[in-house]
Amino acid sequence: MFDLDYTLLRPSEQFEAPGYVRSGARFGLRLDVGRWPQAERAAYVAARERRERTGLVHDDGLLPVIAHAIIEGLGGGQPAAVEATAAAIIDAWSKPENFGLYDDVLPCLDVLRGAGVRMALLSNALGHGLEDVVAHFALDEYMDAAVSSAQTGAVKPAPRMFSALLVLLRVAPAAAVMVGDSVEDDVEGAVAGGCGAILLDRAGRAVGAPLPRIETLAELPAALSLRAWRA
Numbered sequence: 426m427f428d429l430d431y432t433l434l435r436p437s438e439q440f441e442a443p444g445y446v447r448s449g450a451r452f453g454l455r456l457d458v459g460r461w462p463q464a465e466r467a468a469y470v471a472a473r474e475r476r477e478r479t480g481l482v483h484d485d486g487l488l489p490v491i492a493h494a495i496i497e498g499l500g501g502g503q504p505a506a507v508e509a510t511a512a513a514i515i516d517a518w519s520k521p522e523n524f525g526l527y528d529d530v531l532p533c534l535d536v537l538r539g540a541g542v543r544m545a546l547l548s549n550a551l552g553h554g555l556e557d558v559v560a561h562f563a564l565d566e567y568m569d570a571a572v573s574s575a576q577t578g579a580v581k582p583a584p585r586m587f588s589a590l591l592v593l594l595r596v597a598p599a600a601a602v603m604v605g606d607s608v609e610d611d612v613e614g615a616v617a618g619g620c621g622a623i624l625l626d627r628a629g630r631a632v633g634a635p636l637p638r639i640e641t642l643a644e645l646p647a648a649l650s651l652r653a654w655r656a
């Protein structure tokens with residue numbers, strides 16, 4: 426079971442500091458690229474607070490909260506310009522062409538498919554539809570099934586997300602392994618549901634953490650045959 430964003434799908438740089446600054450400039454904002462670390466942190470805190478209030482439900486309001494927190498964190502400006510910039514970022518996030526597959530994705534999927542491993546997508550689907558992404562990147566030739574939070578109404582780490590996909594696949598939790606970039610949503614959610622899990626830690630932020638982790642999908646085939654973390 427693969428997570429999508431930041432696992433298979435790489436958002437383009439328009440969702441990073443230079444992209445926000447460029448988008449803001451279109452609406453007259455002078456955003457400060459040097460404040461990116463604080464802005465990212467503010468967005469993380471805002472997203473966390475919102476999730477604490479809403480619970481583990483699919484939430485179309487989360488993306489605007491993140492966009493506004495980043496824009497304000499980069500310096501903000503006139504409310505109408507902030508609003509227009511946020512709307513442009515949110516619109517861009519909905520389009521698969523603003524994303525790419527990481528270079529290690531297709532080689533990994535080819536190896537797993539060759540080994541007879543069945544694969545599926547499990548995504549919290551923030552702002553873009555799974556069907557659009559699957560079609561745009563021709564992932565349907567690899568994936569047996571896909572479940573998004575927009576379908577279940579819940580988000581990972583809610584058990585309902587994992588069970589919905591496993592029911593579709595007719596696979597027992599113990600025979601499934603989740604691969605994703607979020608410790609809380611992907612790894613802890615999967616393990617709580619009786620599945621295995623491997624953290625894809627592309628940035629090396631979780632070095633030394635007591636869980637199976639890989640830094641690139643090139644490591645996944647070997648990691649799957651050797652070990653998968655189980656509660």
Ligand SMILES: [Mg+2]
Binds near residue numbers: 606
């Ligand atoms: Mg992710």
